[in-house]
Amino acid sequence: MSEPLGADPLEEVELASELVFDGRLLKVRRDRVRLPDGAEGGREYIRHPGAVAIVAQLPDGALVFERQFRYPLRRAFLEIPAGKLDAGEEPLACARRELREEAGYEASDWYYLGVMHPCIGYSDERIELFLARGLTQVGNALDEGEFLELLSLSPAEAEAAVHDGRITDGKTISALFRALPLLRG
Missing domain, CATH: 3.90.79.10 (Nucleoside Triphosphate Pyrophosphohydrolase)
Structure with missing residues (x-):
C-alpha cells in the first residue's frame, strides 16, 4: 500500500484505544498503534482539556x-x-x-x-x-x-x-x- 502524498513517515496510526482511568481532570488511555515500520506497539497517555x-x-x-x-x-x-x-x-x-x-x-x-x-x-x-x-x-x-x-x-x-x-x-x-x-x- 502506498502512502498518500504529504503523509508523515514517522506517523503512528491508532488501531485500538482503551480508557484506563476517567478522572475529574485527567483521562488515561492505552492505545495499540501501527508503527512506521508496520509493526504494532503500545502507547499510554493522558488526555487533558488544555x-x-x-x-x-x-x-x-x-x-x-x-x-x-x-x-x-x-x-x-x-x-x-x-x-x-x-x-x-x-x-x-x-x-x-x-x-x-x-x-x-x-x-x-x-x-x-x-x-x-x-x-x-x-x-x-x-x-x-x-x-x-x-x-x-x-x-x-x-x-x-x-x-x-x-x-x-x-x-x-x-x-x-x-x-x-x-x-x-x-x-x-x-x-x-x-x-x-x-x-x-
Missing part, C-alpha cells in the same frame, strides 16, 4: 507571579497565573477568567504569545500563552480549595529567577521566553 497561562504586566512594568503549592512535587512553585480550559471555553475567555479569579486583575490589552506542549511524551496537554497589559485590580475570587500568594518581579528579576533555578515551571519559562521581546519593547 490550559492557559498569562504573563501579566503591572503599570510599573513588574510582572504578576503566584507562589502555589503543587502536590505532585510536594512543594511550592513560583509561576504565572494559569488555569485549565472549561469545556467549550475559548482560550482568551479562560485567560481573562483565570487572571481575575487567581490574581484579581482585569486587563485592557491582550496579546497572544503562542502555544506550548508541556509533556509531549505522555500527554496531549496544550497551554495557550498570553501577555496581559493595562491591568486594573478588581479583587480575586479563588476557587474552593485554592491557596496562593501573589508577588511581583521585574522582567529582569523573573529572567534571573529562571536562570538561577527559582522558577522551574515549564509554562512560566515558555511564556516568559515568548513575552520577553515585547516586554523589552
Whole structure:
C-alpha cells in the first residue's frame, strides 16, 4: 500500500484505544498503534482539556507571579497565573477568567504569545500563552480549595529567577521566553 502524498513517515496510526482511568481532570488511555515500520506497539497517555497561562504586566512594568503549592512535587512553585480550559471555553475567555479569579486583575490589552506542549511524551496537554497589559485590580475570587500568594518581579528579576533555578515551571519559562521581546519593547 502506498502512502498518500504529504503523509508523515514517522506517523503512528491508532488501531485500538482503551480508557484506563476517567478522572475529574485527567483521562488515561492505552492505545495499540501501527508503527512506521508496520509493526504494532503500545502507547499510554493522558488526555487533558488544555490550559492557559498569562504573563501579566503591572503599570510599573513588574510582572504578576503566584507562589502555589503543587502536590505532585510536594512543594511550592513560583509561576504565572494559569488555569485549565472549561469545556467549550475559548482560550482568551479562560485567560481573562483565570487572571481575575487567581490574581484579581482585569486587563485592557491582550496579546497572544503562542502555544506550548508541556509533556509531549505522555500527554496531549496544550497551554495557550498570553501577555496581559493595562491591568486594573478588581479583587480575586479563588476557587474552593485554592491557596496562593501573589508577588511581583521585574522582567529582569523573573529572567534571573529562571536562570538561577527559582522558577522551574515549564509554562512560566515558555511564556516568559515568548513575552520577553515585547516586554523589552
